Amino acid sequence: MSMKRIFGSYTMAILLLIVLSLALLAIGDIHLSLLTTIKTLFGDSSDRIANIVIWDMRMPYIVAALTTGSCLAISGLILQSLTYNPLVDSSILGVNAGASLGAVVLIGLAGIIKAINVDTYLPVAAVFGALISLLIVGIMNREGSKMQILLGGVALTALLNGIILMVELSLNKFDFDKVLVWLSGSFWNLDPGFLTGYAIAAVILIAITSGFSRELGVLMLGDLTALSLGVNVKFVKRMLMLMAIGMAAVAVSVGGAISLVGLMAPNIARKMCGSKIQVLLPVTCLIGCVIMLLSTLVANNLFLPSVLPVGLVVAVITMPYFLYQLFRY
Amino acid sequence: MKTKKLTWINGVLLLILILAFVANLCGGVQWYGLNQLWADPNLMATKIMWTIRLPRSLSVVLVGALLAFSGQLMQALSKNPIADPSILGVNAGAMLALMIGSLFGISLSVFNTMWLSICGALITFLIVLGLSMTKQGIDPLRFILGGTVFASFISCIAYAVSLLTNSSVQFRNLLVGGFSGATYSQVELLTVGIIVVIVLVVVLRKSLTLLVLDDATASSLGAKPGVTRIIASLMVVICAGISVAVAGNIGFVGLGIPQVINYLHPDALERNVVPTMLAGGIFMLVVDLIAKTLAAPTELPLSALSAIFGGAFLFIIVAKGSRVTQI
Numbered sequence: 001m002s003m004k005r006i007f008g009s010y011t012m013a014i015l016l017l018i019v020l021s022l023a024l025l026a027i028g029d030i031h032l033s034l035l036t037t038i039k040t041l042f043g044d045s046s047d048r049i050a051n052i053v054i055w056d057m058r059m060p061y062i063v064a065a066l067t068t069g070s071c072l073a074i075s076g077l078i079l080q081s082l083t084y085n086p087l088v089d090s091s092i093l094g095v096n097a098g099a100s101l102g103a104v105v106l107i108g109l110a111g112i113i114k115a116i117n118v119d120t121y122l123p124v125a126a127v128f129g130a131l132i133s134l135l136i137v138g139i140m141n142r143e144g145s146k147m148q149i150l151l152g153g154v155a156l157t158a159l160l161n162g163i164i165l166m167v168e169l170s171l172n173k174f175d176f177d178k179v180l181v182w183l184s185g186s187f188w189n190l191d192p193g194f195l196t197g198y199a200i201a202a203v204i205l206i207a208i209t210s211g212f213s214r215e216l217g218v219l220m221l222g223d224l225t226a227l228s229l230g231v232n233v234k235f236v237k238r239m240l241m242l243m244a245i246g247m248a249a250v251a252v253s254v255g256g257a258i259s260l261v262g263l264m265a266p267n268i269a270r271k272m273c274g275s276k277i278q279v280l281l282p283v284t285c286l287i288g289c290v291i292m293l294l295s296t297l298v299a300n301n302l303f304l305p306s307v308l309p310v311g312l313v314v315a316v317i318t319m320p321y322f323l324y325q326l327f328r329y
Numbered sequence: 330m331k332t333k334k335l336t337w338i339n340g341v342l343l344l345i346l347i348l349a350f351v352a353n354l355c356g357g358v359q360w361y362g363l364n365q366l367w368a369d370p371n372l373m374a375t376k377i378m379w380t381i382r383l384p385r386s387l388s389v390v391l392v393g394a395l396l397a398f399s400g401q402l403m404q405a406l407s408k409n410p411i412a413d414p415s416i417l418g419v420n421a422g423a424m425l426a427l428m429i430g431s432l433f434g435i436s437l438s439v440f441n442t443m444w445l446s447i448c449g450a451l452i453t454f455l456i457v458l459g460l461s462m463t464k465q466g467i468d469p470l471r472f473i474l475g476g477t478v479f480a481s482f483i484s485c486i487a488y489a490v491s492l493l494t495n496s497s498v499q500f501r502n503l504l505v506g507g508f509s510g511a512t513y514s515q516v517e518l519l520t521v522g523i524i525v526v527i528v529l530v531v532v533l534r535k536s537l538t539l540l541v542l543d544d545a546t547a548s549s550l551g552a553k554p555g556v557t558r559i560i561a562s563l564m565v566v567i568c569a570g571i572s573v574a575v576a577g578n579i580g581f582v583g584l585g586i587p588q589v590i591n592y593l594h595p596d597a598l599e600r601n602v603v604p605t606m607l608a609g610g611i612f613m614l615v616v617d618l619i620a621k622t623l624a625a626p627t628e629l630p631l632s633a634l635s636a637i638f639g640g641a642f643l644f645i646i647v648a649k650g651s652r653v654t655q656i
Contacts, residue, residue: 139648147470152647154477158580159640165505165633170624180488259481303493312492315485319478326475327460 006279009272013286020293024065025058027301060190061300065292065310067195067202068255069265071247073288074209076262077269077281078244081220082237085146086270087325089262090248093149094133094156096259099252100182101160102129104167111171119194123201126249133160134245185258185311187296198254205250209243210281216240217277258311260318261291267325291317335604338594342607346390349614353386354378356618358626385511389617390610391519392508392572393582397609398526398602399568400583401590402561405540405598409469410588411646414450414569415580415639416473418480422453423573424503425487432494439514439574447570453483454566484578506577506632508617515575522571526564534599537561578632581639586612588646 026037030053040050076089090096106125110116137153161183168179181188189195209216215236218226226233251258265288266280272287273279295313302308355361361382365374396414403412414420426449431437435445457479461472491500502510530537536557539550572579586609590601616638620629 145470147474148647151470151474151477152644154474155640155643155647157640158477158636159644162633162636162640165630166637169505169630169633170627180492184485184488306493306495308489308492312485312489315482316489319482319485322478323460323475323482326471326478 006273009269009279009283010286012272013283013290016290017286017293020290020297021062024062024293024297024300025054027297028053028058029304060192060195061187061296062293063195063199064187064190064254065296066289067199068251068258069261069289069292070206070285071202071251071288072258072261073265073284073291074206074262074281075244075247075251076288077266077284078209078216078240079262080266081216081277082240082244083146083149084220085149086267087146087150087263087322088153089260090130090244090251091257091259091261092157092263092322093137093153094160095130095137095245095248096252096257097157097160097164098133099126099130099249100257101133101164101167102126103253104164104182105129108167108171122253123198123249126253127245130245130249130252134241180309180311181256183257183311184309184315185256186309187255189254195254198250202247202250205243205247206285209240209247212236212240212243213277213281216281220275220277256309256311258292259315260322261288261314263325264318264321265291267321335594335600338604339607342604342611346607346611346614349611349618350386350390353389353614353618353621354382356622357382358621384513384516385508385617386614387516388511388519388575389508389613391516391523392576392579393609393611393613394606395519395523395526395568395572395609396579396582397586397605397612398583399565399572401587401598401601401605402537402565402568403583404587405537406558406561406565407469407472409472411469411473411584411643413581413584413639414565415578415582416480416584416643417457417476418453418483419450419457419566419569420573420578420580421480421483421487423447423450423570424578425449425483425490426452427503427574428487428490428496428500432490432496439518442574443518443571446574447567450566450570450573451563453479454562503573503577504632505630506579506635507620507628507630508576509628511575518571519575522567526568529560529564530599530602533557533560534602538597538599540598576631579635580632581635581642582609582612584639585642 022034022037025041026032026034030049032040032050032053036047036050037054040047040054045051072090079088079090079093080086102125103122106116106121107118110118133156137149137156164182165179168182180186215226215231218229218231219233219236219240223233226236248262266284269280269284269287273283291314292310295317296310299308299310299313351363355363359374361374361378365372365378366383368375370376370379400413403414403417404410406412423446426445427437427442430441430445435441457472457476460479461475487504490496491504539546540557540561587601587605590605590608594601594604616631616634620631620634623629
């Protein structure tokens with residue numbers, strides 16, 4: 001892939017990211033002009049309303065979208081590389097549903113036992129759920145065909161969603177809307193402290209993953225090649241798998257079981273800039289953020305005054321893409 | 330010998346069906362004895378039995394039978410042991426059509442729900458079929474995977490519609506599935522549906538059985554595979570459509586039942602129709618009884634219960650895998 005093309009895809013992704021972020025900050029039931037938005041962002045505090053709207057009301061959405069988008073995209077890239085299967089991501093393998101179930105069970109338990117603090121244990125529960133569901137699907141991974149693994153993940157998702165639906169509806173009988181957070185995803189907690197914590201966790205996980213990017217690139221050539229190039233295959237694989245699970249858990253804690261972003265982002269990035277991992281990783285991350293920002297923009301503004309859960313918009317965008325990929329060849 | 334075994338299986342299943350029916354009729358927030366039916370008609374319990382419990386139990390049996398049969402037919406149609414109207418999005422399509430129809434002001438009378446849900450089911454069925462057609466014909470695994478994702482795509486749109494119009498309370502029964510509002514007119518609708526289906530099966534029994542063969546063989550045996558396939562697809566759509574109209578989005582019933590029956594009694598499709606329907610009825614009665622009583626007075630969502638059973642079942646078949654991948 002030529003330098004020009006790589007440079008082009010970087011510029012395009014970053015440009016989209018900035019435009020969408022600005023749009024998300026400026027558009028809404030209170031419209032702000034572009035100039036006011038930019039001024040307020042750079043610390044001009046003369047317009048009080050603009051300050052409140054941007055920093056308190058809309059910035060949390062951007063943080064949430066960037067956190068979930070980058071985490072889902074990179075975990076999808078890792079899973080796709082490790083399984084040599086471009087149709088895999090954390091949602092289709094049932095990892096998101098598992099993390100979601102972990103969160104739901106924790107919230108249910110916290111309702112019964114008051115000593116449990118949801119905020120502290122949420123990531124633990126999500127990681128635990130994700131790990132278990134990945135282990136269950138992994139049992140099939142040993143000899144199953146690619147389609148079989150996907151189908152197993154889908155079946156597991158159906159099973160887990162059934163349990164989630166049951167637990168949630170017995171918790172709050174009449175609030176069907178709330179169930180949707182854990183079935184299809186929504187930014188359910190926009191508290192700045194909560195989001196900052198997860199954003200920092202996301203940055204750390206992404207940094208560790210990029211530390212392993214050379215090894216990830218070599219692993220894509222096959223285990224034997226990687227071994228002969230001096231990579232500790234077993235260790236690196238475990239480490240990367242752990243990163244993928246951690247990032248999926250972070251994304252689910254912030255936004256619920258958002259579907260298929262991790263499938264779409266790496267595939268688009270691969271088309272744009274080829275499969276050289278040092279470029280692919282950042283571009284995938286950017287594309288994931290772009291998808292989430294776009295979905296948030298649509299979810300928040302298309303049907304004003306009602307706001308849709310972002311997961312539903314993501315599903316409407318990503319699922320047709322999956323079908324296209326599936327039936328293309 | 331073979332017919333003898335079949336009669337035996339049918340007899341046992343019928344007996345279990347009757348037992349399950351009685352249990353379902355008696356069970357609920359409060360357990361009532363069967364003799365309550367003939368007690369003083371002014372008693373509250375007797376009224377509940379006649380106006381709430383009986384139509385509910387009847388529609389449970391009929392929906393179970395219809396869904397199981399439509400699964401069996403779909404498996405024959407797609408020559409694939411893991412097909413089911415809910416997996417392929419047909420149920421979700423019927424649900425979406427019902428919601429959109431009622432939002433456009435069509436009153437949800439029994440007749441309207443019927444044609445709306447059948448239209449929705451038909452459209453989604455055609456879309457999934459169209460999507461999975463490749464140059465080499467239908468690839469079974471791809472068919473199911475695509476159908477499943479398409480089904481959740483449709484469900485997401487349905488959720489979005491219900492959220493935007495603030496109608497998730499109104500459509501709760503449709504979205505999570507359940508029989509809590511069953512009435513006698515719904516029972517009539519289901520009865521008409523099941524009679525139509527049974528008549529069609531009796532008329533077409535030979536050609537339906539030949540569906541599992543490839544087209545050339547079937548033609549040489551005197552069947553018209555194209556015509557049969559269209560009629561069978563219509564039957565699937567009718568069964569799934571009216572089931573959704575009555576009980577909402579219940580999935581996976583049609584997946585496991587035909588396989589269990591086929592395991593107990595491997596035989597031609599035409600002879601396994603009756604046991605499949607009976608077993609479908611039994612399964613639905615038991616699941617509905619669990620939904621009614623396990624967490625009483627709350628009613629558990631039926632779609633969740635069936636997804637737990639069905640998802641586990643699907644996972645096991647896929648994990649074992651041998652039969653699926655060979656086809």
